Amino acid sequence: MNRTYASETSKLVGKEVTVKGWVNSVRSHGKIVFFDLRDRSGLLQVVIKKARVKPEDIIAVTGTVVKRPANLVNPKIVSGSVELQGSTIEILSPSRELPFPLDGDGLDIDEDLRLKYRYLDLRRPRLANNLTLRSKYVQSLREYLFECDFTEIETPLLTKSTPEGSRDFVVPSRHYPGQFYALPQSPQQYKQLLMTAGFEKYFQTAKCLRDEDPRADRAYEHTQLDLEMSFVTKEDVMSVVEGMITHALGKVGFGDKIISSPFPVITYESALAKYGADKFDLRTPEEKQAGKLAFAWVVDFPFFEKTEDGGFTFTHNPFSAPSPEHEQWLLTKQNVEKIVTQQYDLVCNGREVGGGSIRANSSAVLRSTFEIMGYKDEEINEQFGHMLSAFDFGTPPHGGCAHGFERLLMILQNEEYIREVQAFPMSGKGHTSVMSAPSALDHEQLSELKLEIVSAKKLSGGQEVFAAIVKLLEDKKITGVKVTEHAPVLTSEEAAKVRGTNIDQGAKALVLYGDKKPLMVVVPGSVKVDMKAIKKLANIKDLRMASPDEVTSLTSLPIGAIPPFGSLFGIETYCDIGLSKNERIVFNAGLHDHSIEMSYKDWARLENPLVSAFAQM
Incomplete structure (x- = not known):
């Protein structure tokens, strides 16, 4: 070329x-x-x-x-x-005008807007550098493991739903109606079966999917460096992981930032006594300022913890082995709260960046673990019979670890959110980047899968909508809410006059159709909507106002009574930035003669709209 x-x-x-x-x-x-x-x-x-x-x-x-x-x-x-x-x-x-500038860090731009145009956001030097570092770091991890004679093996993405600590994402089967696959929360069981198969040293960069509420350092999907080894002690595994991470950090220019090597080891009890948590930051203020990396291993965790109903559940991983001196307690189900697991977690600067354990390799130990947690024999055989069977053919002692390198990259790059080190992450609301997912399936797809959508009860009429809003505010413990009954009003001007408020405090909610999909736009009472700005913002080709009949069909309400809660009607809400200039907003709450006044910040927190400038003055 x-x-x-x-x-x-x-x-x-x-x-x-x-x-x-x-x-x-x-x-x-x-x-x-x-x-x-x-x-x-x-x-x-x-x-x-x-x-x-x-x-x-x-x-x-x-x-x-x-x-x-x-x-x-x-x-x-x-x-x-x-x-x-x-x-x-x-x-x-050629490029058309961009929806946002690319010359800054982008952190002041609305998250949904950035992720909608993630392919543009990734042109930003900060994000490009993050992904380049990610590639080099993962390459260095893999190089180290190949040098240690590990075999890279991919495990399946379609698997069986089993309890591993979080909710599963499930996939319906077309050939077996009413039955489902699960996407893996981790490769846990397959990598143990690879030890049964005799591979002894396995690794992969594994995609893991968990249906849990997103947090700054946690997402629906993440990638980890996953490894497993046979005929090892926990010290052996910890040594390999430590060597791998130290090697990779050196390769990408952060080797001199490591404060201590070998990494210090502290027991779970000591961590709680000294730091009040098992994820702690060992750095001094000067070391924080210098961007140093303080790694530490935490070991000797309790295997089980009490549930609210008085039973037991695992603290980390049900497939772990107890400490050798506690194996008999586990088999006889004695002193359950005192049983220590051979689990080890790796923390860095207060974040968990790795975790693993020596595993159970005996069917008796694994069965007893699930019996302690209240599983019946038929449940154990149904969900874990494949593991019990494999162990009965002989499985070597083995252990492993998962390195959450995305969290470590957050630390290296001083990022607050895990999505800043992922190419196409989920939003904090669980929406995919660029593509509009989750999304509905068409009737033909549902029919092939023998699925039927059972919708939540649709609100019917102004009284039900008003009651739903009041209940929402009460359930979320929103204070400072003022509900007013007044003469019926149809326009923003009439409403401001009868309420005795500024017209631009009025949150005027309009229903539009963009590319045949409904959406709600909320603007201050005195302004109109700039349709071109909305089309550009939402990447919509065909945009129009909904007809009165369409509004009523969608919301069960007449025009003028629509509250600024698109979420009540299952549609996305867009808010003009001008409304945010008000400390308090007011709106018709499903009825022409009932208004609710509340804090703008409380409303925005509840509705979580996409905020941008699209008011036509």
């Missing part, structure tokens, strides 16, 4: 080259145009006559590489000692 990268140009002074990439920024000086071309290696300044380009156009430029004058050298970019004097330019793919 006849192409030169920006990073190569400093060694090609006097040569004619062709560069290809994105227009990063443009500066026009009469007939001369200066712009920075961006490619995967960095930036290059291009100087050319009469070029009509704009930011993010994708171009190819041919020209001669020349040295910059000494006073114009830019040490901040990879090609800062040279520039390209362009002779020809071709626009390979």
